Amino acid sequence: MSDDDLPGVSPKRRAILEGAAALFMAEGFGAVSMDAVARTAGVSKATLYAYFSGKDALFAEIIRGNCRRMQAAAPPSFSSHDLPLDRALVEFGEHWLNFLLQPQVRALHRMVIAECGRIPELARAFYEAGPLAVRAWVAGWLAEEVLRGRLRPGTDPDLAAEQFLSLLRGDLFLRATLGLEPQANPEAVSALARQAAAGFLAIYAAIRPLASERMDSSENLHRHES
Amino acid sequence: MSDDDLPGVSPKRRAILEGAAALFMAEGFGAVSMDAVARTAGVSKATLYAYFSGKDALFAEIIRGNCRRMQAAAPPSFSSHDLPLDRALVEFGEHWLNFLLQPQVRALHRMVIAECGRIPELARAFYEAGPLAVRAWVAGWLAEEVLRGRLRPGTDPDLAAEQFLSLLRGDLFLRATLGLEPQANPEAVSALARQAAAGFLAIYAAIRPLASERMDSSENLHRHES
């Protein structure tokens, strides 16, 4: 069922999948012909149809394959136990935003949105492999932080995760999805992560700084983009 | 330049624009033929091409028209001066979410995302007429609230507006854009607006409640969805 990345897979199948993925991401599903797919992969159309029953099936397999890759690539590698909470939040935020703003990930998201009316299953698969999986991971992390006493007791980890991720997306995510953000600006990403972490901690931190300290830390963290 | 909604406009032009808009929103740009557009509008293809030079031009005019309509419909009608700040935030949040989650608005957003690779100008026009205009309006409002002393002095109105709107979008906005939210559930919208307002005030309210009061108000405001 899952052919991708395995060494024993037909090289033509790989060539078709990779070439077609690049075409679909660059021009969109509707604008790509099976003729172009075959030409790009260096095979004939008959061979193409020997591997995939049709254009929709090819598209679906590409989306599913990229969802698996997305699910595997998203979780961060750091352990939050070694860091102060604010540093850990910023670190995670930068990691996640850098992943999310990759052109291929934006292109995948765009394709799923464009075709969600015709093929709703793909939209659900994407949502569960992407946003939902990440939110679950963050919620688990935040639940630990509540137990460790670094977040306010009584915090709902799911809600907190949703709000943190929403703060992280900000307008940058909207613009990137609309193709208005050609390359991810590292400084904008860093600023956004710091702003989101500062906001999140203002809501959920177990120990609130006093008013005077608050102003200081917000001066440090709230550097504005653009 | 702007024909829409004016009474002196050719009825056939209107019929074409409205019919084509419905078709594009229902099936996507690529899946709709000019034949179907002409049939739906009750005109011949020759007439269709007499009004619009091609499929792309027709599409662009539909997007621009809907952007204007979106820009006109988004601002809320209430005056925040009559309400306590938390109520005003929730009220605005519900108003904006209800607007944003309309199927037509989601469909417009989807179409722009789907075609932003081919026609980048449309993505920019959409972003400026929609997200950017709303953020500017909210930033203006929040700047007033800072002056009135209901928000923390030193607050950056633009950043605060971005964060409030991000909290409002939450996961519901993502799901709706992916077509996973068939109809906007009024209770989910209301809950999301209350959660966003509570989070926003925890970051930016001028006067913080004491720890004990904080728990109470968060019990009231943080009702979790689904």
Add this chain to the structure above:
DNA sequence: GTCTATAAATTGATAGAC
């Protein structure tokens, strides 16, 4: 301006030889 009829190209998909 509006129609009918049609051009000209491209589409997704297949038949049959090897």
Add this chain to the structure above:
DNA sequence: GTCTATCAATTTATAGAC
């Protein structure tokens, strides 16, 4: 499995009569 050659349908767009 892989190719060449081709089908049948559909596509965008236009010519010419009224």
